[in-house]
Amino acid sequence: MIRFTQIMPVSLHTINREMHERCALCRIRSYSFCRALGEGKLKGFTSISAEKIYTDKQNIFLQNENSDSLYNITEGNIKIYQLLSDGRIQIIGFLYPGDFFGSYSKKKYNYSAESIGKTKVCIFKKDLLDAYLEKNMELAKELLNMTSHELMLAQDRIGVLGKLNANERMAKFVINISQQRSRIGWQDNPVSLPMTRQDIADYLGLTLETVSREITKLKTSKLIKVLNSKQIYLLDKARLLSLCH
Amino acid sequence: MIRFTQIMPVSLHTINREMHERCALCRIRSYSFCRALGEGKLKGFTSISAEKIYTDKQNIFLQNENSDSLYNITEGNIKIYQLLSDGRIQIIGFLYPGDFFGSYSKKKYNYSAESIGKTKVCIFKKDLLDAYLEKNMELAKELLNMTSHELMLAQDRIGVLGKLNANERMAKFVINISQQRSRIGWQDNPVSLPMTRQDIADYLGLTLETVSREITKLKTSKLIKVLNSKQIYLLDKARLLSLCH
């Protein structure tokens, strides 16, 4: 058995703060489901969660693993994806700070989750969170609200993948990224694309070649400016919006 | 002002039963979110809801209408769909008895809903349901459970539309219908297809011609037997399953 106290280079003061004030100090709380909790409840809430930091391309969990935990992003990005038996990948979504993920209703995870860049998450054991919800109705309702909102976003994505062509999907993608950023108080233009072209392709149900071509088309038709491969500027939001309905 | 008492051909006894025992007598309660409520609470729950019957192809609500109500199907089928500005349709889902729909988190409906055949729904005013949830934690948690489950299904559909070809989508579709039926205690084979080919196409992100061709292919490769255009028998579930991953 490993005795952590020997190898963790943190002062008692830091541990104390970590143990009790993490939620109180959290900068994205106002964008997370925990915003439903009053200040007085934050210490108690911190105690039923743990924080974990991931570097680039680490798995948070894998599809079909037993799911005993739920997660909240506090920093960085996560991609959630499903694997088909022949190796094809579908990226379900790119998640941002404030996003909640995991599987509340099921015993196994329905998708895999992987960090994009340095990423911080809060981890909640399902049984602990569940017990906490019993006594904190406001949190349960906020969770219902957020899940319902996520469902709406998923339904929009069904529309994108079912009916839009490559051109329209790409326009929708950059518009969505921009909107997502402003939702959590970041500048909405220019936007950074932390994921690779292959990731974008697997997200939009296209190939990376098509994604690349469509970006070039948006560029030549003066709808966007490509600052570098991971940074683009939206030149004409109105036309981009009209493109993706 | 119309005085309903004059034109509604129901006895006081029927009204009384309708007013207090609808939930207690409901045959699909065990498949609905209201299964979370104990027998003792059913009369109270009946009183915050209303029942409405639709014939074929009637709108329950339209996309972008103000959303003040939530719905639960007790009989028949509903299709929920989004319209693009150029008239293209994406069917988000076909709903079955026990399914809950509407928009809990948003002020406007995110999609339109239309009946398929004769359909019965329970209608809940949002503010009434919300107040009821405050005092009945078990119902709120069941609603969270169901919404979370629906989210999972929506994410699966993202995978279908993003990565499967026409062949695989069609196989997935008949498998899903079969599973959906057994979930609510109906025979899972043969299955009826209450929707049109066009509806299936708009659901799968294909055209009706492609849907028709793929059904023919499944037929000629002895995976299904087409009893009539709205009734099919799954001959080889194992191979159908392996087809759609």
Place this chain on the structure above:
DNA sequence: CGGGCTATTGACGCCTGTCAACTACGGTGG
């Protein structure tokens, strides 16, 4: 500067959409 990864661009082919003709079926009316 060079190796390896990511992104772009080109050539070509296939899957699925489009357009059109034909068939099947169910309801209506003579």
Place this chain on the structure above:
DNA sequence: CCACCGTAGTTGACAGGCGTCAATAGCCCG
């Protein structure tokens, strides 16, 4: 009872958008 009509579904011919395969360019990091 059958003729007629309208709607739904099937099948065929063809075209185009996007995938596939391959070569090239750009970029980061040692």
